[in-house]
Amino acid sequence: MDIQIKLFATLREGRGKIVTKEFPPAATPRQVIETLQISEEDVAILLVNGQDGSLDQELHDQDVLSIFPPVGGG
Amino acid sequence: MKGYRGKILRINLDDRSVVKEDLNMEWAKSYIGGRGLGTKYFYEEVDPKVDAFSKENKIIMATGPLSGTPTPTGGRYMVITKSPLTDTIASSNSGGRWGAELKFCGYDMVILEGKADKPVYIDIRDDEVEIKDAAHLWGQTTSKTMELLAKDVGEKAKILNIGPAGEKLSRIAAVMNDMDRAAGRSGVGAVMGSKNVKAITVKGSSKPEIHDMAQLKQVVAAANKSIKENGVTGEGLPTYGTAVLVNIINENGVFPTNNFQTSTFDKAEEISGENLAENYLVKRTGCYGCPIACGRHCKVDDLEAGGPEYETIWGYGADCGVSNLGNIIKANYWCNEMGLDTISASTTIAAAMELYQRGLITDQDLDGVPLQFGNDDAIIEWTKRMGLREGLGDKLAEGSFRLGEAYGASDVSMSVKKQELPAYDPRGIQGQGLAYATSNRGGCHVRAYLISPEILGLPEKLDKFSTEGKPLWVKIFQDLTASIDSLGLCLFTSFAMGAGDYANMYNAAVGTDHTDETILEAGDRIWNLERMFNMKSGLKKEDDTLPKRLLKEAIPDGPAKDKTSLLDQMLPEYYELRGWDTDGVPTEDKLNSLKI
Numbered sequence A: 001m002d003i004q005i006k007l008f009a010t011l012r013e014g015r016g017k018i019v020t021k022e023f024p025p026a027a028t029p030r031q032v033i034e035t036l037q038i039s040e041e042d043v044a045i046l047l048v049n050g051q052d053g054s055l056d057q058e059l060h061d062q063d064v065l066s067i068f069p070p071v072g073g074g
Numbered sequence B: 001m002k003g004y005r006g007k008i009l010r011i012n013l014d015d016r017s018v019v020k021e022d023l024n025m026e027w028a029k030s031y032i033g034g035r036g037l038g039t040k041y042f043y044e045e046v047d048p049k050v051d052a053f054s055k056e057n058k059i060i061m062a063t064g065p066l067s068g069t070p071t072p073t074g075g076r077y078m079v080i081t082k083s084p085l086t087d088t089i090a091s092s093n094s095g096g097r098w099g100a101e102l103k104f105c106g107y108d109m110v111i112l113e114g115k116a117d118k119p120v121y122i123d124i125r126d127d128e129v130e131i132k133d134a135a136h137l138w139g140q141t142t143s144k145t146m147e148l149l150a151k152d153v154g155e156k157a158k159i160l161n162i163g164p165a166g167e168k169l170s171r172i173a174a175v176m177n178d179m180d181r182a183a184g185r186s187g188v189g190a191v192m193g194s195k196n197v198k199a200i201t202v203k204g205s206s207k208p209e210i211h212d213m214a215q216l217k218q219v220v221a222a223a224n225k226s227i228k229e230n231g232v233t234g235e236g237l238p239t240y241g242t243a244v245l246v247n248i249i250n251e252n253g254v255f256p257t258n259n260f261q262t263s264t265f266d267k268a269e270e271i272s273g274e275n276l277a278e279n280y281l282v283k284r285t286g287c288y289g290c291p292i293a294c295g296r297h298c299k300v301d302d303l304e305a306g307g308p309e310y311e312t313i314w315g316y317g318a319d320c321g322v323s324n325l326g327n328i329i330k331a332n333y334w335c336n337e338m339g340l341d342t343i344s345a346s347t348t349i350a351a352a353m354e355l356y357q358r359g360l361i362t363d364q365d366l367d368g369v370p371l372q373f374g375n376d377d378a379i380i381e382w383t384k385r386m387g388l389r390e391g392l393g394d395k396l397a398e399g400s401f402r403l404g405e406a407y408g409a410s411d412v413s414m415s416v417k418k419q420e421l422p423a424y425d426p427r428g429i430q431g432q433g434l435a436y437a438t439s440n441r442g443g444c445h446v447r448a449y450l451i452s453p454e455i456l457g458l459p460e461k462l463d464k465f466s467t468e469g470k471p472l473w474v475k476i477f478q479d480l481t482a483s484i485d486s487l488g489l490c491l492f493t494s495f496a497m498g499a500g501d502y503a504n505m506y507n508a509a510v511g512t513d514h515t516d517e518t519i520l521e522a523g524d525r526i527w528n529l530e531r532m533f534n535m536k537s538g539l540k541k542e543d544d545t546l547p548k549r550l551l552k553e554a555i556p557d558g559p560a561k562d563k564t565s566l567l568d569q570m571l572p573e574y575y576e577l578r579g580w581d582t583d584g585v586p587t588e589d590k591l592n593s594l595k596i
């Protein structure tokens, strides 16, 4: 299945802004970040299709992941 | 008590008298300093029903006990007055260096009373205080004023001033300092203008004494370590500034677009912090004593200037439907030059765009600069006209609520207590909605930044769509923020620090014996005093609300589709937690327990 991954801030370095990759059925965000060599501590905000996501949820074909490192402001 | 300078400068502009008074130390123990202590003085001295522009209103510049000490971000001060925008207490916070320098002059606060008969500025050098003629400064933009003043008072003096907007009593005028830092909100600049005071310059030569320097060094080292190791304060803010939020908030579907008509902006990437850093950033800047340095200096064409911050990028960007980041930087520059609050100025333009969309403002009113959403020239031109009150700019200078009212459509104003809301749609962030509705100074994100737990997951991740537990979160954030503002530190430190860390710094610098509990209790006391001022000025329970659109019209699309604010489900519990009656009035018991 195809998963689109949107990366932000420092996570873009060496990876680009948007990556689309194929994963086996029922893959999880944890597998996605491992594939992209992003460490768990660098994942501060994880959204799946714009909703709060978790590293171990099951993904579906065409899901969109948004991943942010620890950032903030106001 | 150390940390404080123990003196207030009271300047009466009617008779031009300058009096140096002892700081009321009993009050300082209960209200800390800055926002809290300034509000206590204001509450005791000014009738809450006073007209904000009358000479009976006063304006106070207040530092905290940690301003000008070696604590991280200890350069801040607050401007306290009655707001001409909201009719509530106004207390606007600013960084830069001015606050620390006032402390170096030997004062904790300046209180301005009365009204000068012609434009003046105030020159403070330690003991010497002079009220000087400002005829040559009146009418000048903020940077020109600073340039001219530097010739008068020397390059080393720190300068606080207003721009044309403050002189012309725009209800959304800011007090600016150190070129591009602003005590932005609630029209505090207009109150200064109403008193004919263009600027206050400070140059001091002595530092506040510290109760236990060895201890302070130790707690400051620990605080700096936390700040450095924290992902937000150690890396996110220094690298991208506040603008990094553009993509985060947009991806969550709570990035108000076209005056809150939708909440996802399809061109967010073009105005993102990432794009700003890649294509416009010249250098990072920081306020006095700040290890974070979230400030930006950006360049577009031949213009190089401070900013823009996240809120400004959103206001001129998504909220006006504009994706041209270069023009947003220019609009921000003109906003600062005019001395306008960037949140209120940009969102008032967004409200005007909706009035134009509805056909209420027509081309006849616009002198060739149409106000349709997405017009990236309009944001620059209308900011200038607003600052100078030219043409329709005269109505814009009153803020979005009064602008809407003039067209029989105040519902176009996305404001609370007539102050424009910032860059987070509360329909999809329930706790932030409660924080907006109950803010003591009207629409505001920095009275309780619930974005931290609801979006960023700090200190823990909450479900942003749920109302459960939010009233308590809002209360605790409001109380802690009130104390941080009163100590003289920057709120951004709270990404990395907790109430106990602030208590440790306060104790080491001043010699108090605060704990995390008493720091929060002081915040509660300050919050209730502000509330009492507002109640006496005539505010009611009905004012603790949100714009109708946010309560009734669901977000039409995106990740937060179909959401509205569920304020009614949270407000009663919030009042109860506060110890207020069902009308939102602090009970006798509550006031007694806080010794108000």
Ligand code: SF4
Binding pocket: B073, B095, B096, B285, B286, B287, B288, B290, B291, B292, B293, B294, B295, B490, B491, B492
């Ligand atoms: S974090 Fe930013 S706003 Fe706060 S004191 Fe530092 S530079 Fe100023």
